[in-house]
Amino acid sequence: MADDRAEAIARFIAPLRVEPGSRVDLARDFDPRYRAHLKKRDGAELLRTGVELLAEYQDRLAAQDTYGVLLCLQALDAGGKDGTIRHVMSGVNPQGVKVSSFKVPSSEELDHDYLWRYNLRLPGRGEIGIFNRSHYEEVLVVRVHPENLERQRLPEAARGPDVWKRRYRDINRWERHLTDNGFKVVKVFLNLSREEQRIRFLKRIDLPEKNWKFSAADVRERRFWDDYQLAFSEMLSATSTEWAPWYVVPADRKWFARICAAAVLVHTLAGIDPQYPTVGAEARKQLRLVRRDLEDEAPPGAEADPYEAEHGKGKKRKKKGSR
Ligand code: ATP
Numbered sequence: 271m272a273d274d275r276a277e278a279i280a281r282f283i284a285p286l287r288v289e290p291g292s293r294v295d296l297a298r299d300f301d302p303r304y305r306a307h308l309k310k311r312d313g314a315e316l317l318r319t320g321v322e323l324l325a326e327y328q329d330r331l332a333a334q335d336t337y338g339v340l341l342c343l344q345a346l347d348a349g350g351k352d353g354t355i356r357h358v359m360s361g362v363n364p365q366g367v368k369v370s371s372f373k374v375p376s377s378e379e380l381d382h383d384y385l386w387r388y389n390l391r392l393p394g395r396g397e398i399g400i401f402n403r404s405h406y407e408e409v410l411v412v413r414v415h416p417e418n419l420e421r422q423r424l425p426e427a428a429r430g431p432d433v434w435k436r437r438y439r440d441i442n443r444w445e446r447h448l449t450d451n452g453f454k455v456v457k458v459f460l461n462l463s464r465e466e467q468r469i470r471f472l473k474r475i476d477l478p479e480k481n482w483k484f485s486a487a488d489v490r491e492r493r494f495w496d497d498y499q500l501a502f503s504e505m506l507s508a509t510s511t512e513w514a515p516w517y518v519v520p521a522d523r524k525w526f527a528r529i530c531a532a533a534v535l536v537h538t539l540a541g542i543d544p545q546y547p548t549v550g551a552e553a554r555k556q557l558r559l560v561r562r563d564l565e566d567e568a569p570p571g572a573e574a575d576p577y578e579a580e581h582g583k584g585k586k587r588k589k590k591g592s593r
């Protein structure tokens with residue numbers, strides 16, 4: 271990718287990045303309606319560009335087979351995680367993407383340490399993994415509803431008032447370990463306003479084709495809005511690191527949130543700048559020998575190398591005579 275495009279993307283997402291070590295107050299620092307002066311009609315073109323760049327990078331990431339990328343998506347209900355994943359990943363090869371959704375933990379999952387189930391779903395080298403909800407639920411819903419912590423049956427020493435601080439530390443170290451071993455971690459929080467959430471819930475009630483998405487439990491969860499805002503603010507303050515930064519994406523306008531999420535992923539891949547593997551002189555010599563054999567197998571009248579005949583600059587060799 272041309273450097274100026276990479277720089278433009280970096281500038282575009284800079285205001286969304288949580289500076290490592292900063293103290294975040296979500297309501298004060300991030301506006302869910304921010305749109306960087308863009309208009310919706312410019313949005314479609316920008317998203318298309320982002321999706322194209324992603325496809326190009328993903329191809330190189332897979333070919334190089336050395337690095338992987340993990341995108342963690344967090345949001346409140348109706349924040350738009352599903353739509354973001356669908357749109358942002360619309361142009362990429364499905365073989366190179368692995369989406370994992372995390373729900374209420376099963377009894378088997380509760381039988382292990384709290385990071386276990388996330389470990390099992392990490393992307394491999396050459397892959398982009400997306401966590402639809404992630405290990406951050408362990409310092410969000412588990413914190414807002416302490417009965418979730420009870421269910422984890424922790425030993426005495428792993429509980430207590432500093433449990434969240436210790437979890438932030440564990441998570442930072444785990445992400446550091448992944449980064450050091452070739453897996454770049456990037457985190458997106460879709461920041462929805464309380465009013466926009468109310469409107470989206472109402473829409474799910476008003477439109478029959480959206481009724482299936484409506485959940486009374488989600489509406490009940492609104493009562494804990496302030497607790498969540500505090501848990502999000504502390505999580506962002508404690509776990510945005512140089513190696514695995516958080517981006518707070520304004521989510522009240524879906525079209526803008528999707529552009530931002532695509533830009534964050536493109537920026538992350540640009541940082542890796544994966545390259546197609548090249549072969550050495552000896553391997554190239556082997557390729558030329560095999561090519562000669564294949565050319566010799568051309569049936570009468572056929573181009574020795576049809577691909578080169580159409581695209582290449584080299585000399586054409588047509589098979590003469592009959593066998
Ligand atoms: P959608 O509603 O779009 O299908 P979703 O991610 O909201 O997506 P749900 O099945 O509705 O999926 O909800 C999953 C629930 O699981 C959420 O309420 C979430 O808070 C909860 N959850 C996720 N991880 C944990 C965890 N570690 N402990 C307890 N609850 C969790």
Ligand code: MG
Pocket residue numbers: 347485488
């Ligand atoms: Mg839900």
